[in-house]
Amino acid sequence: MTKSPEQLEQELKRRSKAAKLEIWGRVVSFSALILIVAVVVAIIGFVASKGLATFTTNHVNLWDFLSGKNWNPSLTDAHGKPEVGALSMIVGSFLITVLSAIVATPFAIGTAVFMNEISPNRGAKILQPVTELLVGIPSVVYGFIGLSVVVPFTRSVFGGSGFGILSGTCVLFVMILPTVTSMSADALRAVPRYYREASLALGATQWQTIYKVVLRAATPGLMTAVVFGMARAFGEALAVQMVIGNAALMPHSLVDPAATLTSVLTTGIGNTVMGSLQNNALWSLALVLLLMSLVFNLIIRLIGRKGRLQ
Amino acid sequence: MNSKVQNKIAIGVLYGIAGVVVLILLALVGYILVSGLPKVSWHFLTTPAKAFLKGGGIGVQLFNSFYLLILAMLISFPIALGAAIYLYEYAKDNWVTSVVRTAIEILSSLPSVVVGLFGFLFFVVKLRLGFSILSGAFALTFFNLPLLTRSIEDSLHTIDDKQREGGLALGLSRWETVTRVILPAAVPSILTGVILSAGRVFGEAAALIYTAGQSAPALNFMDWNPFNISSPLNPMRPAETLAVHIWKINSEGIMPDAKAISSGSSAVLVIAILLFNLAARYLGKRLYKRLTSA
Amino acid sequence: MFMSSDIAKPGTTPERHIVQPTDAQHPTVLSTEGLHVFYGDKEAIYEGDLKFARNQITALIGASGSGKSTFLRSLNRMNDRIATVKGRIMYRGVDINQPDIDVYEMRRRIGMVFQRPNPFAKSIYDNIAFALRLRGVTAKNKLDEIVETSLRQAALWDQVKDELDKSALALSGGQAQRLCIARAIAVKPDVLLLDEPASALDPVSTSQLEDTLLKLKQHYTIIIVTHNMQQAARISEYTAFFNQGRVLEYDTTSQIFTNPQVQVTSDYVSGNFG
Ligand SMILES: Nc1ncnc2c1ncn2[C@@H]1O[C@H](COP(=O)(O)OP(=O)(O)O)[C@@H](O)[C@H]1O
Numbered sequence: 105m106t107k108s109p110e111q112l113e114q115e116l117k118r119r120s121k122a123a124k125l126e127i128w129g130r131v132v133s134f135s136a137l138i139l140i141v142a143v144v145v146a147i148i149g150f151v152a153s154k155g156l157a158t159f160t161t162n163h164v165n166l167w168d169f170l171s172g173k174n175w176n177p178s179l180t181d182a183h184g185k186p187e188v189g190a191l192s193m194i195v196g197s198f199l200i201t202v203l204s205a206i207v208a209t210p211f212a213i214g215t216a217v218f219m220n221e222i223s224p225n226r227g228a229k230i231l232q233p234v235t236e237l238l239v240g241i242p243s244v245v246y247g248f249i250g251l252s253v254v255v256p257f258t259r260s261v262f263g264g265s266g267f268g269i270l271s272g273t274c275v276l277f278v279m280i281l282p283t284v285t286s287m288s289a290d291a292l293r294a295v296p297r298y299y300r301e302a303s304l305a306l307g308a309t310q311w312q313t314i315y316k317v318v319l320r321a322a323t324p325g326l327m328t329a330v331v332f333g334m335a336r337a338f339g340e341a342l343a344v345q346m347v348i349g350n351a352a353l354m355p356h357s358l359v360d361p362a363a364t365l366t367s368v369l370t371t372g373i374g375n376t377v378m379g380s381l382q383n384n385a386l387w388s389l390a391l392v393l394l395l396m397s398l399v400f401n402l403i404i405r406l407i408g409r410k411g412r413l414q
Numbered sequence: 415m416n417s418k419v420q421n422k423i424a425i426g427v428l429y430g431i432a433g434v435v436v437l438i439l440l441a442l443v444g445y446i447l448v449s450g451l452p453k454v455s456w457h458f459l460t461t462p463a464k465a466f467l468k469g470g471g472i473g474v475q476l477f478n479s480f481y482l483l484i485l486a487m488l489i490s491f492p493i494a495l496g497a498a499i500y501l502y503e504y505a506k507d508n509w510v511t512s513v514v515r516t517a518i519e520i521l522s523s524l525p526s527v528v529v530g531l532f533g534f535l536f537f538v539v540k541l542r543l544g545f546s547i548l549s550g551a552f553a554l555t556f557f558n559l560p561l562l563t564r565s566i567e568d569s570l571h572t573i574d575d576k577q578r579e580g581g582l583a584l585g586l587s588r589w590e591t592v593t594r595v596i597l598p599a600a601v602p603s604i605l606t607g608v609i610l611s612a613g614r615v616f617g618e619a620a621a622l623i624y625t626a627g628q629s630a631p632a633l634n635f636m637d638w639n640p641f642n643i644s645s646p647l648n649p650m651r652p653a654e655t656l657a658v659h660i661w662k663i664n665s666e667g668i669m670p671d672a673k674a675i676s677s678g679s680s681a682v683l684v685i686a687i688l689l690f691n692l693a694a695r696y697l698g699k700r701l702y703k704r705l706t707s708a
Numbered sequence: 709m710f711m712s713s714d715i716a717k718p719g720t721t722p723e724r725h726i727v728q729p730t731d732a733q734h735p736t737v738l739s740t741e742g743l744h745v746f747y748g749d750k751e752a753i754y755e756g757d758l759k760f761a762r763n764q765i766t767a768l769i770g771a772s773g774s775g776k777s778t779f780l781r782s783l784n785r786m787n788d789r790i791a792t793v794k795g796r797i798m799y800r801g802v803d804i805n806q807p808d809i810d811v812y813e814m815r816r817r818i819g820m821v822f823q824r825p826n827p828f829a830k831s832i833y834d835n836i837a838f839a840l841r842l843r844g845v846t847a848k849n850k851l852d853e854i855v856e857t858s859l860r861q862a863a864l865w866d867q868v869k870d871e872l873d874k875s876a877l878a879l880s881g882g883q884a885q886r887l888c889i890a891r892a893i894a895v896k897p898d899v900l901l902l903d904e905p906a907s908a909l910d911p912v913s914t915s916q917l918e919d920t921l922l923k924l925k926q927h928y929t930i931i932i933v934t935h936n937m938q939q940a941a942r943i944s945e946y947t948a949f950f951n952q953g954r955v956l957e958y959d960t961t962s963q964i965f966t967n968p969q970v971q972v973t974s975d976y977v978s979g980n981f982g
């Protein structure tokens with residue numbers, strides 16, 4: 105008793121349970137994805153609209169905001185304009201970011217080279233798990249140690265309050281060190297074994313091999329690691345806020361109290377009234393922060409693309 | 415300079431650098447544990463904080479941290495799972511996918527303070543949820559989503575495509591194949607990723623100070639009705655977490671034993687993260703073994 | 709009564725020689741008409757009009773890269789997302805290459821076993837039972853029965869009947885491949901496609917697998933890709949020879965191996981290829 109082709113065709117064209125589930129699954133999983141995208145769009149949209157209000161609603165000049173050195177949103181200057189110069193905080197943020205990256209880079213890459221090239225055994229057994237664990241230490245813990253160890257130390261050596269760019273840099277240095285080390289080690293690990301073997305076979309010393317072959321081949325990955333660390337440092341709020349002193353002044357020395365975009369934001373946003381100029385000006389700082397994180401993102405992509413082209 | 419000598423010097427320097435880094439890291443962990451552990455006691459872990467007096471604990475904060483963590487995970491896991499499944503199993507390699515991936519990368523690189531401020535603006539103010547567990551859980555969700563999505567995608571990647579073909583060849587849909595074949599096989603690695611991300615969420619503070627708030631009203635641990643204001647489960651109450659607590663008592667400076675409390679809290683946080691790490695490794699291995707033998 | 713299509717200049721061997729099976733006892737179950745398969749712009753199958761006889765084993769042979777897998781995977785549309793398949797695939801009178809065919813329903817009738825054994829990370833029992841449960845077979849005794857018959861048909865029952873709860877990932881290669889066959893036949897397909905199912909197995913497992921296939925052919929129509937010519941000769945009734953995306957010769961297995969008509973086939977089966 106076999107079916108006629110017509111019967112069979114009908115059976116094969118009936119929408120099965122599997123086909124219905126497939127559509128359901130696609131819709132559900134796609135919705136989840138769209139939700140994430142919507143969150144990103146909403147964050148950028150909200151922060152941008154609030155951050156731009158300073159310039160559209162309160163008519164602050166964008167250039168004055170970026171280049172002004174006085175931050176006192178509740179006061180007005182001699183021309184009757186509000187004092188919303190964010191330069192001191194922008195400089196503060198960049199200063200601690202660049203300084204901590206400059207200090208962290210040699211240590212991080214050196215350690216990564218050590219654990220990958222010189223002592224892979226100890227590297228895999230001890231250093232790698234330890235760095236991976238330290239990546240997860242909460243930033244407030246770094247801030248607290250900065251407050252109870254670094255600030256008093258700076259104070260005893262350089263006098264003053266101990267709060268300032270130097271303390272901030274120290275804290276961020278230790279904070280991004282595990283991240284940059286761990287990512288650098290990944291970059292080195294991605295360099296194929298035979299690169300090293302070929303170089304050593306040609307009579308190069310281990311250092312020449314590391315310097316001329318391994319580090320060169322891993323350059324894009326190492327740069328990504330450093331930029332990633334910088335992005336983290338730039339966006340770090342609480343650890344920095346706890347040790348920098350929070351004085352929105354142009355930094356004149358590394359040991360005077362200063363401020364960063366994040367530190368002013370964390371201390372300020374709770375003390376201002378929504379919709380006021382003081383509040384909008386803070387959202388403008390948040391917008392700068394957001395734009396900078398987009399820039400870091402872009403740099404990392406560019407490095408990645410260049411790395412792939414090579 | 416002779417290249418052999420140069421080699422010796424360079425390697426010596428590398429040993430030095432690695433040594434310094436190890437010292438720094440050890441000193442860091444050592445300091446946290448040595449200064450903090452003596453403060454940790456059952457009393458410390460279970461009593462509420464005292465704002466103006468010595469001898470308070472971190473009981474409420476600790477509870478809040480776990481409660482927020484669980485809520486945030488409950489919200490973010492299904493979303494991240496769905497997104498990862500779509501990205502890995504369905505998405506074609508076209509511009510839409512690349513835009514979506516870029517968006518997720520942007521979210522993962524946003525400073526957590528920006529995420530917190532958005533949470534404040536949207537949940538606390540716009541949706542009038544106030545400083546509450548719920549606002550905090552949403553902020554933590556946003557903070558957690560991109561990394562969790564990536565980690566689940568990586569887990570899906572570890573499962574051989576032959577398994578997918580096997581499911582399809584039996585007449586299963588892709589969805590059935592993923593949910594019935596791929597996900598069960600990926601559980602050990604997904605779980606590892608989830609626990610590691612839980613560690614990050616547990617220690618996060620910047621996203622919470624303006625969403626879950628900075629106060630920890632006393633809780634009645636006998637009252638488990640989530641609609642009562644003093645119930646620990648009430649999702650609408652403000653809830654300072656352990657990480658926020660460390661930040662707050664140090665920036666206010668009114669608690670007389672703020673330093674001791676912070677040391678103890680830091681040690682608790684770090685040990686919790688350590689346990690999360692160990693648990694992730696252990697459970698992942700254990701489950702994997704169970705899946706492949708027995 | 710021959711349906712033959714030779715294309716040959718006088719005095720030379722033909723370029724193609726296709727003899728479709730015409731045995732009335734084994735009517736055609738599956739056939740392709742004007743099949744063309746493209747990976748992007750690259751054409752991988754140019755010609756492949758073949759008819760497959762019911763309850764017989766047909767072997768697809770040819771050098772690596774000649775398009776055997778591509779052809780086989782097109783038959784139950786496993787290539788849907790990867791390749792463009794043009795032409796008609798007639799299954800018992802229905803063109804299953806139409807877009808509105810429910811591929812899931814179709815694949816339950818045309819099952820597939822792959823080159824590398826791919827048991828799921830589940831128990832031996834669940835590897836077989838879980839697809840059935842998804843299709844509504846939930847009664848325990850019914851499941852037990854199907855698991856047992858499938859494993860018996862795949863000649864695995866005696867080895868695993870006491871450890872059905874064990875993870876299938878712990879099975880040896882040959883056992884795992886037979887589990888995959890058991891899994892495929894548990895959903896009661898009509899046609900079974902196998903893509904070099906023995907290539908990852910040792911000689912003993914291979915010969916067990918061949919015995920299994922010879923028994924299975926009473927119930928199923930089997931199409932098997934193999935690069936092992938002895939294997940094709942041992943088990944199949946019909947053999948198709950693929951070369952560079954074309955079927956150059958199709959005939960009974962004995963004809964292909966003892967009296968090939970096309971020069972390339974002759975070179976290939978006698979081992980003078982390439
Ligand atoms: N997924 C794919 N994408 C692009 N080309 C493919 C793909 N799979 C196979 N091919 C190409 O199609 C041709 C036939 O391959 P295949 O069917 O695997 O041959 P066989 O199974 O006979 O070894 C080869 O040239 C191969 O490179």
Ligand SMILES: [Mg+2]
Pocket residue numbers: 776777778
């Ligand atoms: Mg093949």
